[in-house]
Amino acid sequence: MERYEAIIVGAGPAGLTAATYLGRFRRRVLILDGGRSRAAWIPRSHNTPGFASGVGGPELLRNMGEQACRYGAERRAGLAETLSRTEDGFALRVVDAGGRAAELSAPFVLLATGVIDRLPALQNLEAAIAAARVRMCPICDAYEAIDQKIAVLGDDDLGAREAAFLTTYSKDVTLLHLGQPSALRDPAALAERGIEVLPVSIGQLAVDVDGVSVALADGETRAFDCLYLALGCEMRSRLAVRWGAEHDPAGNLIVDAHQRTSIDGLYAAGDVVRGLNQIAVAAAEAAIAATDIHNRLRALDDAEKPRAQTSAPSPGLAMTRFG
Ligand SMILES: Cc1cc2nc3c(=O)[nH]c(=O)nc-3n(C[C@H](O)[C@H](O)[C@H](O)COP(=O)(O)OP(=O)(O)OC[C@H]3O[C@@H](n4cnc5c(N)ncnc54)[C@H](O)[C@@H]3O)c2cc1C
Numbered sequence: 001m002e003r004y005e006a007i008i009v010g011a012g013p014a015g016l017t018a019a020t021y022l023g024r025f026r027r028r029v030l031i032l033d034g035g036r037s038r039a040a041w042i043p044r045s046h047n048t049p050g051f052a053s054g055v056g057g058p059e060l061l062r063n064m065g066e067q068a069c070r071y072g073a074e075r076r077a078g079l080a081e082t083l084s085r086t087e088d089g090f091a092l093r094v095v096d097a098g099g100r101a102a103e104l105s106a107p108f109v110l111l112a113t114g115v116i117d118r119l120p121a122l123q124n125l126e127a128a129i130a131a132a133r134v135r136m137c138p139i140c141d142a143y144e145a146i147d148q149k150i151a152v153l154g155d156d157d158l159g160a161r162e163a164a165f166l167t168t169y170s171k172d173v174t175l176l177h178l179g180q181p182s183a184l185r186d187p188a189a190l191a192e193r194g195i196e197v198l199p200v201s202i203g204q205l206a207v208d209v210d211g212v213s214v215a216l217a218d219g220e221t222r223a224f225d226c227l228y229l230a231l232g233c234e235m236r237s238r239l240a241v242r243w244g245a246e247h248d249p250a251g252n253l254i255v256d257a258h259q260r261t262s263i264d265g266l267y268a269a270g271d272v273v274r275g276l277n278q279i280a281v282a283a284a285e286a287a288i289a290a291t292d293i294h295n296r297l298r299a300l301d302d303a304e305k306p307r308a309q310t311s312a313p314s315p316g317l318a319m320t321r322f323g
Helices: 013-024 057-070 125-130 138-145 157-166 187-192 279-304
Strands: 006-009 029-033 074-077 079-086 089-095 101-106 108-111 115-117 150-154 173-177 196-199 205-208 211-215 221-224 226-230 233-235 266-268
Touching (some): 006 013, 006 101, 006 279, 013 029, 013 057, 013 279, 029 101, 057 074, 089 108, 108 279, 125 205, 138 157, 150 157, 157 173, 157 226, 211 226, 266 279
Parallel strands (some): 006 108, 029 074, 150 226
Antiparallel strands (some): 079 089, 089 101, 115 233, 205 211, 211 221
16 A cells, blocks of 8 residues: 555645645645546636736646646546545545556545536537636636626526626626526516526527527527526535535535544545635635645654654644744
């Protein structure tokens, strides 16, 4: 079994930030890269701190990965299939793309496994996302849709909430509603905000790099500049939830102020945690988790040292946080 001081599951903004911190704390840290990060979908992010003219998701991930490896983090492709408790931490069973399995262990594990967006079965969807015609996150990029003709696709009240949010940016917002009318809690509030509600089925929608259209039953076609998907997502929290980690009804992990889950030694950061799904938040949570892990490793280091060495005046540094 290969032993590390910390294993990070997930190589998105959260996992890669934590790896940089732990590498710089001179820890033996592994990042387990299970494949495509959600950030890889981002055509260009304009709200990521430090990138005044924006940054593409793949470029950001490349830079973050390079930064983590520069400070000694080890990166390995593979999916964590199971997580189990050991006497001194956790064991992970990892399988790579070729089906080869390996057992890894560490006293501390950080889950930075993100979420999976629910996507409609539409042709050209990937190309339309790359062209920012189809979007997934109004907090991320509604600013870039100011005064556009915006459609929102939803099947429950999430669509109504996103449509209402988007009225800060455009007077022309239409909710394309897939669900039953009763799934909308307050249709009158939508009307008050000038949001039109169009009941649709997926078959009526077409998306491509030039725009979005809906073929209506009466033969009319409605065109939009962009379409926001408000279909929700699935949390990749299974590894922790299986062990009884505290989570909300949607499966978001609940953590304390140090990003600790309710399972001792198991941390979580980024989209998989209840909170705002944003790169800046993922990075901040990862920095907090990595620093707490390092401090606990320091306490373990001290406990293992012969008594004579630790009896020197020690101002309780083991759990100190700086800054
Ligand atoms: C189209 C789009 C545009 C966006 N634009 C912006 C923006 O402009 N600004 C912004 O702040 N945010 C934006 N976001 C949101 C942003 O991408 C996410 O908040 C961010 O990627 C979350 O980072 P994360 O590390 O938590 O998760 P992710 O980036 O999703 O990374 C999770 C990683 O965990 C891995 N993983 C999962 N399970 C396992 C397992 N069992 N074993 C091994 N690995 C595993 C995955 O393969 C992946 O590599 C956008 C999202 C989308 C989809």
